[in-house]
Amino acid sequence: MVTLDAKIPDGPVQDKWDNHKFSVKLVNPANKRKFDVIVVGTGLAGASAAASLAELGYNVKVFTFHDSPRRAHSIAAQGGINGAKNYRNDGDSVYRLFYDTVKGGDYRSREANVYRLAQVSVDIIDQCAAQGVPFAREYGGLLANRSFGGAQVSRTFYARGQTGQQLLLGAYQALAGQIAAGKVTLYNRSDVLDIVTKDGAARGIVVRDMLTGQVHAHSAHAVVLATGGYGNVYYLSTNAMASNVTAAWRAHRKGALFANPCYSQIHPTCIPASDEFQSKLTLMSESLRNDGRIWVPRDHDETRAVADIPEDDRYYYLEEKYPAFGNLVPRDVASRNAKTVVDEGRGVGPLKNGVYLDFAAAIARDGEQAVRERYGNLFQMYERITGEDPYSVPMRIYPAIHYTMGGLWVDYNLMTTVPGLYALGEANFSDHGANRLGASALMQGLADGYFVLPYTIGDYLAPKLGEAALSTDDPAFTDAIQAVDNRTRRWTSKKGGTHGVEYYHRELGKIVWEYCGMARNEAGLEKALSEIPALREEFRKNVKVLGTPDGINTMLEKVNRVDDFMEFAELKARDALHRAESCGGHFREESQTEEGEALRDDEHFAYVGAWEWNGDDQAQTLHKEALNFENVALTQRSYK
Amino acid sequence: MSKTLNLKLKIWRQSGPHAQGAFLEVDANDIPEDASFLEMLDIVNERLIADDVEPITFGHDCREGICGTCGVMINGQAHGPEKATTTCQLHMRKFNDGDQIVVEPWKATSFPVLKDLMVDRRAFDRIVEAGGYISAPTGTAPDANEIPIPKEVADSSMDAAACIGCGACVAACPNSAAQLFTSAKLHHLNVLPQGQPERWRRTEAMVETMEDFFGSCTNHGECHEACPKEISLDFIAFMNRDYVRAKITNRSLASQ
Amino acid sequence: MAQTIADHSVPTVRKRAPQLPWPLNLYQTAIGKKYAMALTGIGLLGFVVVHMIGNLHLYEGPTEVHEYAEALRDLGGHLVPRTGVLWVLRLGLIAMFATHIHAAYSLSRMSHKADKSYVGKRDFVAANFASRTMRWTGPIVLLYVLFHLADLTWGWLNDDWYAGDPYNNVYVSLSALPIAIIYIVANVALAVHIFHGAWSMFQTLGINNPKYNGMRKGFARGIAGLILIGNLSFPLAVQGGLIDIDNHTPGSYAIDTEENG
CATH class of the missing domain: 3.90.700.10 (Succinate dehydrogenase/fumarate reductase flavoprotein, catalytic domain)
Structure with missing residues (x-):
């Protein structure tokens, strides 16, 4: 039985992070090289985490399905990144950024996490400027800011309309430096298809080499997922074509709780x-x-x-x-x-x-x-x-x-409910509540990677000093490799089939968009919950995958991803159905004010809904992490 | 429904890096004018799949012109005929009904074809790893406003940093030279105050790594024309100057 | 295994040789070779311009041409042996020419290794005729220089050649139509070569300032045009009768080959 312990430190919200940094266990600098860490994904969160961990001395293996780490979809973010620098002298502060983020998230996020995010936002700007990110400048040579997404203060830093690109290049370059230094091994064109656990803890991953089709395993003391969001469950989204939920979903199936999957931003x-x-x-x-x-x-x-x-x-x-x-x-x-x-x-x-x-x-x-x-x-x-x-x-x-606010449930240390398995950036659920403020996605990805995980991972690793990472010859690995190989080969060995994978993805997207998109209601969600499993069944029976599994096969890559979306979509609809209130990006037609505004139900729904996998064809179990607001008063929005 | 086009495609097919490739000739009829070039390929692929033919493999991801994954030679031009446009942002309305379109992958010795239109561009990563960064380990940074940077310098750095690493410059170059890519990365970092301590090391290392993989620049200017971000040739001149200075400066730095 | 950083399977186009001592190590790299090409190009361009201007003495008459030739041999006055300075210049010129050719050859080999050609037709946008034909106009100019030396310096091709009487020799050579055509074609190639080279060298040497960049192409056009007009004028003038030897006795300025050096 899973119990959700967010491990939020004691003390006033302003002191929690400092107290926590003091209380976490440390790994001696000379001992860090004895630990292997796997990082999956090379977006802002993954690249920054991998580079920072390597700088500390850990042995890092980083995986991406792209040809280069620089292609991750963080690159497409346009607007900017928030930082509570108050350079404009307009009344911004860490507390105000914290307050705005909690309010913007419609009071469905953890105060402690959000406060920490606002605190480190300041360091992120410094870090990026030092790396050579060409932020916009005033003629005096100092950094320019703009107000973004209706904020009352100008706290957004930007690099033309390509802020995401520039921040990612900064993190990618830091990663490249560590690759050259030999502290990071890069595995490109590698599709992570499963998470390996033993005795309840994460031990490694199973990877398909997208060039050769070979399935193999990598072992480490800890596994970090920075694999982005699930927006492509809608088929049409602003996400990149290859963005997917697979790694997070596979982690969910291995015991990581999935939180608030109904939250998505339009x-x-x-x-x-x-x-x-x-x-x-x-x-x-x-x-x-x-x-x-x-x-x-x-x-x-x-x-x-x-x-x-x-x-x-x-x-x-x-x-x-x-x-x-x-x-x-x-x-x-x-x-x-x-x-x-x-x-x-x-x-x-x-x-x-x-x-x-x-x-x-x-x-x-x-x-x-x-x-x-x-x-x-x-x-x-x-x-x-x-x-x-x-x-x-x-x-x-x-x-x-x-953007999707839901994701793998993580505690204050960014660890999922599987010990040793961490989730960063859009892949976790933690900081944005039910709705994300403009220019905060880049901030959160980099906060997690540069300034949170490098501190908190030591707490898990320190007691493991002297333990070798599990051998990939262990049955936990060989079984997982076999399972992934079987699953992959099943698609191509199946003859016949009616439609390609694109068709089924599009059909799934139509259902999710129609019933679990901008506005949701009970009848529609019930309908989605009956249509999605039917589509999934038809998909598994009739999808046509050509070519062989032993080499580059883009249809095969996609079919695994869509297969996971088919399972995920059902959970998303179930979560949306259970949350009978409207909040942020989740609008239930049954719960609105007379003016048609989203109406929260704080009495019944002021919690994080985290779902536990119980096996194929079994309904997931809902766990609730109550949200306590000690600093921010809950109010109803009005824009009349 | 938008207007549609009937096109005659000649698309390069190659099963692997060492396989012999050849053009596949295929009619692409009823292509919506509003489709992007890659969506046109999607449609062709869906029809191939219906006929039990393996779809054409091509690199693509963001489809909004920023990730740099896509890129093919279209009628002999990298990313096709539209200026400052990636393949994914090229739309079919730029073509005429009945046009023949020849599609080939980037070709260069260090960009081996992996399959069909997809090539391996890891050589670019090697160039960046050689020195395309500023060593500023997390946590060491001073306040972001401590080092003022004149707006003109920040803008010039940004002009170069806009490079998306798609490889069109190499593909378009008759010498398969990577000067535009390398010089853009160098300029991005070399003009910034933060980039000064490593400037000469970076320049020497990146240029020499570039020369391990790519040809020599003969100043044709094709790279700039092909570049979807219109990276300037001036950066190449800047790199040339910096490289010779680097050779001299690194020698004197070594004796300190 | 997945492709990793440790996997050096990205094909390279060269093996790095051990570094030579400075500044020779510069010439080991492509950019260094380009520098050498640009610098020797400037020297060679200077020679071509001076040569063309000197040749304008043809329009003055045989005596003036003779005086010009003598002046070249007397460079340095009595401080150095006669023709000493001229030989130093000649050797410098030969060294520059050889470097220019060696660099061009090795760079085009490097590019050839790096490049894989397209099966479909290329559609060039920026590369012009001049830039794409450098590797043809270069060898044409080389062959032309050899021909030019054999024709007018060594006199191998003409029975009416007299050592030390360039006016006569030029006239005799260019009055034959096929030879005149060779000179015309070769000088067009030279001008085309100079047009790209004169622009390209600014870029290679990193002489770059957005304020003046517009002038670089103008300079290239101007200098290539000047040389084209000047050099084409000689065969055309001979063929058109503007330059003749009516008032000149062939060989009257001839000198001993020994003294001619």
Whole structure:
């Protein structure tokens, strides 16, 4: 029986991390080389953790399915990274960042974790600047900041629209230095397909070499998963094509509890799908909403050209419903309202699947040149993708899945319920609650990797001094290798089949988006819970995988991932069904205010919902970690 | 539904690094104009799968032009005809109905073809590992504002750091030289104050590692034209200057 | 095993040789060789310009050409043996030429090893005719220099050649149409070679300033054009009758080959 012990240190929230750093066990510098650590994933969290652990002296093996660590999807983050530096003298502080993050997460995150995140945010900026991340600067040579995602202070650091790229390159370069120093061994094009445990603790991983198809095992004293989020369960998302839940899901099946899988964040300003073959959605910076006006035609059957639709026939639904915030309402509110008007049949574009984001007023007010200076590169990107000129025709936008707040349950040390197995970055559930603030994903990934795990991992390792890592000849490993090999070979040995894996992924995405997307209700979730297992069964029976398992086989790589998504989707729907309240990115239609706002139910749901795997065809067990708020008072949001 | 195109494709197929490759000629009909180039390949692949033919393997991931995974030669141009655009961001509306499109993988001795259109670009990682970093172990950093950096310098560094490491520069170069990639990484770090202590070591090591894998620059400028991030040729000049200075400075540093 | 850092299976194009002492170690690298090419290129370009300007004496007449040739032999005045300075210059020129060719040859070998050609047609965007033909215009210029020496310095090709009478020799040589055509073709190749080289050397030497970069191509165009016009004018002038030997006795300025050196 699992008991959830978050191991939150005692003391006031401001002192918890300092107290904890003092109380954790340390590994002597000369002894660190006696420990092997496996890091899976080379995004911000994985690369920063691997580099930092290697700098401390640990032997690190790092795994990525990409050709190079630099390709991880952290690279696509545009906006920026928060840091409570208060360089702008505008009243920011660690406490304010902490407060904003807890509130932004709709009071579904752990206070202690969030406070620590805000504390180390300051060090992250220093670390990245020292690594040569070319942050935007003022003419005086000091760092520039901007206000992001509706924050009342300017605490976001950025490198043009490519902050994620620059931070990842910083971490990748630090990793490269450690690879050259021989402290890190890099395994690229390596797909991690299982986590190996023995006596309840993590011992290593099973990996498929994507070039040769060979399945083999790696052993270590601890395993760190930094494998990102599960947004691709929706098929269409802003995630990269290969982003997947596999490592986290396999860990879940080996005993790691999966927390809050129903939480996913929708980004309101993405480019709508243009046809059924659309493979992914592209996000455009939210800053567009500062000057763009969002509207749809009032008439469902509008046929006139945009320019011919008079003002009175345009429905500026955000401005009408939320006069105070207008087009700048939070992400989830903007997203849900877009869904509402599109569902009503007012959608625009050839597939009637978007809403207008119109810059005509801004161009008339400030001139085209001013708009070009502010958004030139975004307009260019939009035109490249859609072939339409946003200076003359309004942009079409629609919300898309962008980030997932749920993930493997971890304690204050970032360790999952499997001893020796850690989860970092988007792969864990810890810091964002039910909704993530803008520019906080990069901050959390780097906080976990640079400044949290390197301290907390010693607490687990120190008592293990003198123990060798489990031999890969141990039956725990050989059995796991055999199981992975069998599972992989099953797909290709099966003859016939009706559709490729892409088809089933798309079908799964439709179900999850429809019933567990921007708005959820009991009937829909029940429907999803009956449709997902049926689809999974059909998929397992009829999916067509060509080629051999002994070499590069992109269909085979994908089929394993989709197989895990098929199981994960069910848990996600189950979690969404059980959480009968609305909070953050989880909107239950049954739980809303009279104005249609998300209505939390703190009395019954102020907890982390963590699910325990009980075996195939067995329902998972729900465990609850109660959330106690000692510093932040729970309030209801209102944007009227 | 958007307009559609009928295309004649010639796509390179090769089963492994040492296998003989050949063009597969295939008609791609009813391709939506709004599809990206990779979505066009997705459609072709779905049809191949329906016919029990193994799909074409190609590298891709973010599909928004930043991860650098994708990239093929399209009608003899790296990333295709559109300027400053990765293959994933190239859209089919840039082609005409009835066009023949020839698709080949990057080709260079140090970019061996792994399968079909997918190549091995680890040589780039080796160049970065040779010195493409600033040694600042976690925890050692001074306050981020302690070292002011003139805006012009930060901007110039960022211009170079925008490189996505896709390899188009090597693919487009008639000499398979990697000068643009290497010089961009060097410039990113070498102009920053934080990059000064290791500047000369870094320059010497990275250039010489680059020369282990790639050809010699003859200043054609094809790399810049192919680059989806429009990295400037000026960085190559900067690298050339820094390299000779590095050879001199490292000699005098060694005698200190 | 997975491919790892320890796995050196990324094909390389060279084996690193042990480092020679400084500054020879510079020449061991491609960038060092490019430097050598750029520096020798500047020297050779200087020679071509001076040579072309000197040849303009042809328009003045045989006497002036003779005086010019004598002046070259007398460089350094009485401080050095006659033709001493000229020989130093000649040897320098030969060394630069040899370095330029050796570097070009080894760099193109290196690039050849690194490059795998495409099966489909390439569509070049920036590479122009000049840059892509350096490896053809280079050898053409080399062959032309050898021909030029055999024709006018050693007099192997012409019975009417007189040592020490360049005016006559040039006239005799260029008045034959096939020879004139060879000179024209070769000088076009030289100008094309110089056009890319003169731009390229700034880039190679790292002489780069966004303010002046626009002028680099202009400089290359100007100098290549100047040399093209100047050098083409001689065969055309001979063929067109502008340069003739009506007032000159062939061999009248001839000197002993010994003294000619």
